[in-house]
Amino acid sequence: MNRESYRQRTALDWTVGHAAEAQAEPETFVPATVPGAVQLDWAKAQGWPDYWLGQEPRRYGWMEDEYWTYRAPLDPPAVGEGQRLVLVIGGVDYEFDVLLNGEALCSQEGMFRPVELDLTGRARQGDELRIRVHPAPKREGAKLGRWQADSCCKPAVSYGWDWHPRLVPLGIWQEAYWEVRPDPHLADLEVRYELSDDLDRAELEIHWALNRRERAVLAWELHDPDGQGVLSGEQTLDGRSGSIAASLHAPRLWWPNEQGPQDLYTLHARLLDAKGQALDAASHRVGFRRVRLVMNEGAWKRSAQMPPVTRAFAPMTLEINGRAIFAKGTNWVNPEIFPGTISDKTYQPLLQLAREAHFNLLRCWGGAIVNKESFFDLCDEMGLMVWQEFPLSCNSYPDDAHYLGILDAESRSIIRRGRRHASVAIWCGGNELFNAWSGMTDQSLPLRLLNRNCYDLDPRTPFLATSPLYGVGHGDYRFRRGDDGKEVYEIFGQSRWIAYTEFGCPGPSPADYIRTFIPAEELWPPREGTSWEAHHAFKAWAPADSWLFLSTLEHYFGPSDDLETLCARGQWLQCEGYRFIYEEARRQKMHCSMALNWCYNEPWPTAANNSLVNWPAKARPAYEAVKDACRLVLASAAVTKFSWRPGESFATQLWMLNDAPTAQPGGTVRAVLELAGQRREVGQWRFDALPANTNAAGPEVRFELPADAADEAFTLHLEVSGRPECNSAYRLRMRA
């Protein structure tokens, strides 16, 4: 009884062309892929090299300011008695008009609202449909860069970022097709619920809507995660929309990755006519979970002094189904420059890697798009919670009526879509809006509007105005700071933020990967002004040698002789830096309750970046280090610095970290020094059983490094008796 058997989809045949004026006819039309982007269609027709090679993005600048017109000659499917012909346009980036034989059917600003047009009896063979896409939005007078996007709902990242070239996509980025639908049909079906305080009961509301007022019957059945029917009913529908209440006892709960199963129920519904004949069908998955953001440990105490100077920190501990958990994860960015090319096949390997890295939270940053449906479906299935930001980032979005109107409509569409997913755990206004470079405040109407819309449409999901909030840290983004020489060990070892919602540790990509997109003649040595710079190795961010940080590499290792050596050294720092930060954040649990590095993935190949996974889905060495640091249970050493000298005294505190929802047996940790192929035990700690979700701090281990050690690496191993899966290793620098 699936929906497809009641509805037939038919593709359209698109071409696309451009002109400088809205009313001007494009000189030529070239074949268009939908969903896609006008840039890709045009580049393909011209036979250009791939946009991600070398400095190719430079070719595309002029396209931003053109009007692009998609054209499709119509040959609409036949529509019988009791059927409707609907044109569905899932999303167009960014402002557009839909025209039939030159007459405007609708105009819209905003890429996150689908358009559905009932053209029954109106569209005929030989007609022509056009979708005219306006030039990329740019605020008049804004300087080149993200500021141009500060008055629209188009993600700012494509206007240029420190890991994204200037390349502003335009075009039909979601599916667009004819759909022949039964009449009447289900225009909407959604299960909303509220859990009882003890989580033992879910009060359901099955919301339905028809395309028109009609007396029909909705037959519905709720299946549990094993496919067994657990509730069902038949309801005569009166009116055009309404809801049906039902009560589910002892619902099986949805849990984040490694905290429990990702149980998902499914509602199946059929629309029946007066004779009991099925007209239409729909289904809807639902995961029952309660998400709260609660105060961090110690945060109230800190604010308990009288008189009450200032306020307490923001609540940043995720409590899922009554259990406060440590959120381990990352900042997810757009996985492609052109969102039209994204499909479930883009998401699947990236999310699978995230799940395997023991992550449970992805912050979907406000500079990028809100992802397609399959992203949320996969996150539901994989237990990856989503912190979903609206498309605001690092800008001062205005209080004006036009912008607020678009944001209102776009955000309502985004919330209505996201609230259907168990994985969507946090709504957030956008990125770094309460910092000087953005200049927004608690009074900014766009943020008050978003809070309002989230409250109206999804009140039980937490809403953050932005990140960072009071008590939360973004950064640092360097293994070693140039100004004060502090390393990640010191920076994060001394930080006491309640959540690290961004931090970075940059590194070059693997050498063989870099060879695939930097022309051979530019490969060595890396230089500014070349493809290295275009791919973010230089001048990406305030420190001029970001993200390659040659100065840092030379500080630790001296000059590198070749690309392979350079990359291996940089990746070594990235691995140990990230390993330390994730473990340190976990050692600060639950004063600290979140560690999300910047960033997970990337939209095109970078020569150097903070990412863990190269485009499109290649794990970097740092990915493996982070995966190690995020295991549910592991031995951990609070390393204090990276580079050591022969004969130096080494001291580190031992820890057992336990994020598992179950207790762990006691045991023994052996600390073993591996140097020049020799292994030596340097300490031991017998630790007691660990309660569920609780760390144990152990003793400090102290030993002397050999005075005669040569210039090389050494490794501190932590070996847990009988539990090799909990072993850890820290590879550090010996410099004679």
Added chain:
Amino acid sequence: MNRESYRQRTALDWTVGHAAEAQAEPETFVPATVPGAVQLDWAKAQGWPDYWLGQEPRRYGWMEDEYWTYRAPLDPPAVGEGQRLVLVIGGVDYEFDVLLNGEALCSQEGMFRPVELDLTGRARQGDELRIRVHPAPKREGAKLGRWQADSCCKPAVSYGWDWHPRLVPLGIWQEAYWEVRPDPHLADLEVRYELSDDLDRAELEIHWALNRRERAVLAWELHDPDGQGVLSGEQTLDGRSGSIAASLHAPRLWWPNEQGPQDLYTLHARLLDAKGQALDAASHRVGFRRVRLVMNEGAWKRSAQMPPVTRAFAPMTLEINGRAIFAKGTNWVNPEIFPGTISDKTYQPLLQLAREAHFNLLRCWGGAIVNKESFFDLCDEMGLMVWQEFPLSCNSYPDDAHYLGILDAESRSIIRRGRRHASVAIWCGGNELFNAWSGMTDQSLPLRLLNRNCYDLDPRTPFLATSPLYGVGHGDYRFRRGDDGKEVYEIFGQSRWIAYTEFGCPGPSPADYIRTFIPAEELWPPREGTSWEAHHAFKAWAPADSWLFLSTLEHYFGPSDDLETLCARGQWLQCEGYRFIYEEARRQKMHCSMALNWCYNEPWPTAANNSLVNWPAKARPAYEAVKDACRLVLASAAVTKFSWRPGESFATQLWMLNDAPTAQPGGTVRAVLELAGQRREVGQWRFDALPANTNAAGPEVRFELPADAADEAFTLHLEVSGRPECNSAYRLRMRA
């Protein structure tokens, strides 16, 4: 053409009685004053002493838990053709049922929503109307005190506060009457507006509503502050409600006290029938102003570092009509324990004193009631901006559906009423909600709901979730802290908060005032457990001797021999403490942009308190000191301590403070020491002209105090050449 000529009001004749159960009949009924309180009616019938004497409030405890029934035999006014008979009940505190001949007409929880019942043809002579008031709301299981009020919209203060006895009012607290109205009539009339960015145009929307759908005409005229008509129109009304657009060029702006005129326009409207005959009339004042909360000076710079650890301070500078102003004011509390006794005559002298004290902002604190209409009318006229909190204070108000439902309805009523007033400059969720003793957070649904409602109904007025926010200080509330011995001079001299939205400096009330409510036999010496304690001289707050602080008085002066001496000494400290804090906050302008002491007034006579004005409207000596410190322009000395020894070296920095919107001429400040009747010039400063709204920091003045000075006071005078109205004086302690 005033409203009264179309509508006739008739009073009802009330009695009131009580019973333990809702359904039980009261044994006796006593005459009731409406508006009023059941406690006052009962006390009067019993011949009890005034509730504000001695320890009288103790008598009233049992009344909280009774059902109180108001009864009125009906003799409704005659209603002719084309008229409606409406029962208007302005507000009942707190939960109640309205019954006609024993049949429930309506039930409501919440005191801030009026009830209007159209009883045309239904209420007859000989009928009986009852209003049954339920027991005071108390959360089951809550301990005695404000916590009992943490799940309702009844102001928490009456459950006991450090300046308010436990005395929980109940009853009809707003006007209740019959009104014979024309049919159709104007059910609502409101002018909303939006100002252009340059403030040169107001786009008006005149919202109207009828009691029923009827084709009629609205004739309206807008009068300027001088009573001259500036816009008018006639509109045929279609439907039951709607709005009429109009545009006003160059509106005269409303300004806060001393920043400009309080210009108020008036809309006069008449409802006409088809023949042009007037049916009804209404008028509505409107003050055109733009209010914003913008970032304080330096606050962005402070948050400009990369990486962006945490967030910037909250924006706390009031910008009125484009001008950032320093907000000088106070925390307004309920001026009576029983709000039913409050009228414009209660407000008028208190607000007049506030205006004369150069105040421009009153924080109406969330522990107390939202004031009656005449309060806001007077604030509009006097230029006193209102920071209006919703009834939440120092509690953790829950996320549950019942409470949210009441809060939703009550807050909408409050916002709809407040947004009509130019004076309402800030909406705020409530008091100290983001501190440990309250335990609410940014995620608390009541605060998200209030943001939503304010955004929906009054988006252009700033909304604060609570006070204090990040960067804002509440307290201290002591002249000298017991724990570290720091005085206000050091505490506030070293503080760098962006706004001081509460701070206190306690003192005893004048001796002759104290004699009016503390029985003679308890008067001397002040002791715990007596009426002194009942009137907040002891155990009011955490330090056990608050608010009298005998230990502080003895620290500076040794024991006092009599009541007059004690009170004079305490008032001296209060005067100088408040003088210093207000001036210091102003010296920190615009890093700091607000100074609001805790508190302005009081609901009954206190023996010791932080207030400036004793109940009902008697200025304390501290009022005069604050009035001095808040003058638009004055000379100011940054005094460093209160008590000095003979021969000690005295140093103080001189300032000229200018909050005026106009530049001030330069001049000379002479510093003069007055001691033992002798005056000696100790310093001089020639200052340049002061730009509008800008202070000038002068030199430090240093001199030796005479080595032979005796135990007494000395005064440092600052005398401004040719401008005696800018002179200041600091009376300090000399202790040999």
